Amino acid sequence: MSHKKDDSQWPYAQIEHWPPMTYRNRLKPSSESIQSLNDFLNTENSKLQNREIQPWIPFCEGRCAFCYFPVRCERETVASYLAALKKALSLYSENKYVKSSFFNELYVGGGSPSVLQKDQIVDLLQFCRKTFNLSETATTKFTACTNSLSEEKIDLLASNNVDQLDIGIQTFDDSLRKILALRDTAQEAKKKLRIAKKHDLNISIDLLYNLPGQTVDQWQDDIKQALELEVESVDCYPLDLYSNTPLARRITEKELPYGDTATELKMYLDAYSIFKENGYLPTCHNRFSRLKEDFNEPSSEVVGSGAGFFMGHIGNFLYSDIVKVEDYITSVKAGSLPIARLATLSREDEMRRAMMMVYIRIPVDRAAFKAKFGIFPEDAFPEAIEKLRQKNLITINNGKIRLTEEGDPWRFNISWEFFNSR
Numbered sequence: 001m002s003h004k005k006d007d008s009q010w011p012y013a014q015i016e017h018w019p020p021m022t023y024r025n026r027l028k029p030s031s032e033s034i035q036s037l038n039d040f041l042n043t044e045n046s047k048l049q050n051r052e053i054q055p056w057i058p059f060c061e062g063r064c065a066f067c068y069f070p071v072r073c074e075r076e077t078v079a080s081y082l083a084a085l086k087k088a089l090s091l092y093s094e095n096k097y098v099k100s101s102f103f104n105e106l107y108v109g110g111g112s113p114s115v116l117q118k119d120q121i122v123d124l125l126q127f128c129r130k131t132f133n134l135s136e137t138a139t140t141k142f143t144a145c146t147n148s149l150s151e152e153k154i155d156l157l158a159s160n161n162v163d164q165l166d167i168g169i170q171t172f173d174d175s176l177r178k179i180l181a182l183r184d185t186a187q188e189a190k191k192k193l194r195i196a197k198k199h200d201l202n203i204s205i206d207l208l209y210n211l212p213g214q215t216v217d218q219w220q221d222d223i224k225q226a227l228e229l230e231v232e233s234v235d236c237y238p239l240d241l242y243s244n245t246p247l248a249r250r251i252t253e254k255e256l257p258y259g260d261t262a263t264e265l266k267m268y269l270d271a272y273s274i275f276k277e278n279g280y281l282p283t284c285h286n287r288f289s290r291l292k293e294d295f296n297e298p299s300s301e302v303v304g305s306g307a308g309f310f311m312g313h314i315g316n317f318l319y320s321d322i323v324k325v326e327d328y329i330t331s332v333k334a335g336s337l338p339i340a341r342l343a344t345l346s347r348e349d350e351m352r353r354a355m356m357m358v359y360i361r362i363p364v365d366r367a368a369f370k371a372k373f374g375i376f377p378e379d380a381f382p383e384a385i386e387k388l389r390q391k392n393l394i395t396i397n398n399g400k401i402r403l404t405e406e407g408d409p410w411r412f413n414i415s416w417e418f419f420n421s422r
């Protein structure tokens with residue numbers, strides 16, 4: 001992979017960390033938009049697509065210094081929250097659309113669902129499996145943090161047909177773990193990963209890079225340790241600073257340094273080459289994986305719920321739920337879907353979304369795009385496509401538009417081009 005080192009030759013001044021159309025751009029729902037969602041949920045679904053169920057657990061043992069998720073560390077509401085979560089999921093499952101839908105993934109997200117007690121974990125898994133039509137080959141993924149993942153819980157998850165653990169490791173360097181306020185040491189975290197591997201669970205870990213004061217050697221060492229542990233995939237996220245986090249405050253007060261874009265780019269490119277050399281290829285948003293399934297079409301719909309859940313996608317509706325646990329419980333008790341933000345995709349949005357797929361390395365098939373929208377991509381987005389081609393960030397061959405290796409580090413910037421210009 002050849003990359004220019006001089007920032008004047010970069011295609012963009014900064015590397016974007018997020019694509020368009022996240023929950024950040026959604027509005028509060030009006031009674032009309034909720035009514036159209038309900039009307040849609042009362043229709044039959046005949047489309048066979050990849051689809052997932054996502055119950056959301058917003059609880060954690062403690063708050064990591066960089067975390068911007070609205071997580072809850074107090075546990076007194078867990079039982080009433082789980083009752084509300086199951087009721088909210090039932091509100092979806094009772095509708096015609098969800099009843100006639102098949103799901104191929106159950107993803108327990110959060111937060112750290114591993115903080116739940118063993119009986120609560122089993123109950124939630126069983127509830128989801130009996131409430132929704134999960135296909136026979138459906139996979140179950142479970143989000144965990146090593147600190148709350150005891151050997152008994154690992155055993156319990158494996159014996160309850162969980163296939164994969166998604167674990168936020170962030171770094172194996174103890175000095176950086178301290179700065180991030182992670183609650184166990186690298187050695188303790190690695191021990192849990194080894195136990196999970198022994199239980200034949202697939203392991204996907206998150207690693208953060210461009211951390212305060214982190215050297216390129218430290219980053220390469222984190223990657224090396226992930227490879228030695230033989231994890232199946234690694235999601236590599238550049239540090240993203242959110243103003244209300246303890247880490248952002250320490251950086252603003254100059255107590256800690258903040259890495260620049262050149263270092264961030266170098267670290268990403270190092271990860272790209274090291275993983276590639278070791279048989280892990282880039283996929284999804286930020287993942288390097290050696291799992292075949294990670295290269296399938298991503299879920300086109302996500303039916304989920306939970307306080308702070310933000311990935312909802314049914315038909316052309318995108319939704320996120322009420323963030324505060326108590327308000328979520330109150331809303332569900334009143335019998336309404338606990339949706340806080342809702343967006344309805346127009347045909348134009350759908351076209352933009354289809355083009356955006358290049359950023360998760362899914363090529364856009366020109367003929368399929370034309371068949372769906374009645375127009376070829378380069379006629380729908382002439383300026384964006386021309387600009388990206390000229391910069392060698394995308395290519396068009398064999399009827400497919402795809403990201404180039406040159407474009408890979410800039411994939412989020414590329415996805416924004418379809419929103420900023422035609």
Ligand code: SF4
Nearest residue numbers: 060063064067111145
């Ligand atoms: S464990 Fe994950 S969700 Fe919980 S505070 Fe840390 S980063 Fe946030």
